Amino acid sequence: MKTSIETRWQEKMAFISQVGKNSVVTDAPLEFGGEERGASPKKLMMVALAGCTGVDVVEILKKMRVEIDDLLITIEAELTDEVPSVYSAMHIIYAFKGKELDRQKLERAVELSQEKYCSVSMMYKKIMDITWEVRYQEQVI
Template sequence: MKIFLKRLNDAYHFETKNERGDIVHLDNKSEENPQGGSPMDLLLRGIAGCSSIDVVMILKKQKIELEDLQVEVDGFREEGAVPNVFKKIHLNFMLKGDLAPQKALRAVELSMDKYCSVAKMLEKAAEISYEVNVNGEPVK
């Protein structure tokens, strides 16, 4: 895996490109008009995407098709610390469709505890928690 980065302006706007040519823009969140996500923002997007891919894959193997899957991620950083890393990350998985709540919960558990590479990397630095809701109802 290789990523290429190119500076696009005289400030902090960068373009990153992978070997397939997919482009993601980066910028400094403190800029007045940022033109991309911050690197820390992309970490949270990464854990949401990685775990969502796992959840969909696990449910598809069980022949369960989702109507919708959304994930809200909150990252909490230690104020004033340098470096200012995430200390806690919380994900809220919201699934819709004809599926048993326990199957949804198990799919999320498998992703977060076993399969999601991003979660496994980030858990070395941050406490990661999650909750699961199916059709608007929390799953315990």
């Protein structure tokens, strides 16, 4: 199976990519000649990881009949010092909010995403360390 996108240069350092029915704008920071009109391509790697695992976790929790009020996924990344600077590690923090959270099921959903379903994690694990943790905030009824 093949997949593709198209990316067209706009001006200066800005590009627009057509991803299915959606457009994604990338640009460089001011210090690199861009105008910051879009996300940096490298940071979109973190977006891809958060989005991939987020979809997995929400779908798994739905199948487990676990209700949450909120899920915030934070990706922390380590960059190397050499040029080109690349990611050497990413750490994922899953912060759940809800009433009477079933911590065992939440952790199982994250574990399944990271060990079985998230294709972005699987690809990234081939080139860098990926770690994760789960945090909870119980909502008062």
